[in-house]
Amino acid sequence: xxxxxxxxxxxxxxxxxxxxxxxxxxxxxxxxxxxxxxxxxxxxxxxxxxxxxxxxxxxxxxxxxxxxxxxxxxxxxxxxxxxxxxxxxxxxxxxxxxxxxxxxxxxxxxxxxxxxxxxxxxxxxxxxxxxxxxxxxxxxxxxxxxxxxxxxxxxxxxxxxxxxxxxxxxxxxxxxxxxxxxxxxxxxxxxxxxxx
Ligand SMILES: [Zn+2]
Ligand SMILES: [Zn+2]
Numbered sequence: 001x002x003x004x005x006x007x008x009x010x011x012x013x014x015x016x017x018x019x020x021x022x023x024x025x026x027x028x029x030x031x032x033x034x035x036x037x038x039x040x041x042x043x044x045x046x047x048x049x050x051x052x053x054x055x056x057x058x059x060x061x062x063x064x065x066x067x068x069x070x071x072x073x074x075x076x077x078x079x080x081x082x083x084x085x086x087x088x089x090x091x092x093x094x095x096x097x098x099x100x101x102x103x104x105x106x107x108x109x110x111x112x113x114x115x116x117x118x119x120x121x122x123x124x125x126x127x128x129x130x131x132x133x134x135x136x137x138x139x140x141x142x143x144x145x146x147x148x149x150x151x152x153x154x155x156x157x158x159x160x161x162x163x164x165x166x167x168x169x170x171x172x173x174x175x176x177x178x179x180x181x182x183x184x185x186x187x188x189x190x191x192x193x194x195x196x
Contacts, residue, residue, distance in 0.1 A: 001022055001031065001076040001077070002076050003024035003026065003027060003029060003031075003076070004029070004031070004073030004074055004075065004076055004082060004096070004105050005024070005027050005029055005068040005071050005073050005105075005107070006024060006026050006027050006068070008024050008025065008026040008027070010022035010023060010024055010031055010076065011023055011024075011025060013030060015030055015032060015106075015111055016040075016111070016115060016120055016121070018040065019032060019036065019037065019040045020032070020033070020036050022076075027066075027067070027068045027107070027108060028066075028107075028108035028109075029066070029068060029105060029106060029107045029108055030105070030106045030111055031076055031103060031104070031105055031106075032103060032104045032106070033077075033101075033103055034098070034101045034102025034103045034104070035102070037102070037103075037104055038102070040121075041121050041122070044121040046118075046121050046122050047118040049117070049118055049119055049122070049125070051088075051131070051134040051135045051137070051138040052138045052141070052142075053117070054087075054088060054089060054117050054119070054135065054138075055088060055089070055090060055135070055138050055139060055142060056090075056142075057089060057090075057113075057116065057117060059089055059090070059091070059113060062109040062112060062113050063108055063109050064089065064091050064093055064109065064113065065091060065092070065093035065094070065107070066093070066107035066108040066109055066110065067108070068107045068108065069093050069094055069107045069110075072084070073096060073105060075098035075100065075101060075103055076103070077098065077101050077103055078098060078100045078101050080098055080099070080100050082096035082097060082098055082105055083096065083097050083098070083099050084096050085097065085126050085127045087110075087113075087114070087119075087126060088135045088139070089113065089117070093107070093110060093113075095110060095114070095123060095126060097123075104123065145157075145161065148160055148161075163176075
């Protein structure tokens with residue numbers, strides 16, 4: 001079997017302890033057979049994954065994206081173009097899979113990153129619509145947090161985030177949110193007072 005990225009011959013290898021894989025000694029990528037993956041995956045106890053954690057995981061220990069990540073590859077089994085799924089880490093990378101035989105290609109470090117994110121035994125969720133929308137919401141929340149820090153400074157921002165945490169744990173937290181919203185309405189007595 002040839003490496004989808006650099007055409008070297010793949011050699012027997014293993015991933016995640018017990019999953020049979022074929023590795024490229026040149027680019028350090030790894031190929032996993034679709035049926036092998038499916039069988040192994042069903043034997044795993046899968047963790048609940050948090051999109052926020054995926055976005056905030058520190059990946060400095062890895063080469064992301066791998067040098068070969070931008071290259072489109074052919075399935076080493078059926079020679080079809082591998083389908084690419086964006087993994088929304090910071091920086092992001094693409095996971096490649098053959099839609100015909102379900103084989104998976106991990107460029108260098110991608111398997112280790114997915115393992116750290118606890119996504120390695122549930123890679124099928126990465127391409128699902130619900131996961132993509134969870135990631136988008138989490139990204140929006142992170143952007144909003146950054147905007148609050150930028151506009152108010154870190155000290156006040158920290159207090160706002162702490163208050164948000166406290167209110168999230170309160171069954172009636174929404175009353176406080178309603179109060180704050182009202183407080184900042186243009187025609188509220190509070191705002192008029194401050195303008196006088
Ligand atoms: Zn290679
Ligand atoms: Zn294939």
